[in-house]
Amino acid sequence: MKYFFLSDGWLIGRIWELGGLWNEIAWRRKPEIEQTTLCIWENDEKLWLYRVEDAILMVEVKPSLEIAATMTNPAIGQVVLKRLITADQAIVILCNSTDLNSDS
Secondary structure, eight states: OEEEEEETTEEEEEEEETTEEOOHHHHTSOOOEEEEEEEEEETTEEEEEEEEOTTEEEEEEEEOHHHHHHOSSOOTTOOEEEEOBOHHHHHHHHHHOSSEEEOO
């Protein structure tokens, strides 16, 4: 499994795997992406921990319309590509966080 943190209110866009963009027809399924119940607070932002399957290399994320409307300088079509981290890296980030929450 791989992991990434995503700000509350941001959405997942396209998914990349080794052969390029995730192709649901070729894979015969959607990619496995799951929001966990763990989050941290960083710079007054709530960041949720997501778990993804190993076949996923990169995830495109973008702000929801509500979040984009509140940005002081929103770029049209603003998208961020998230690098994925290992379980060990996620644990280090969670352990080093001064404000860890679990939404169970």
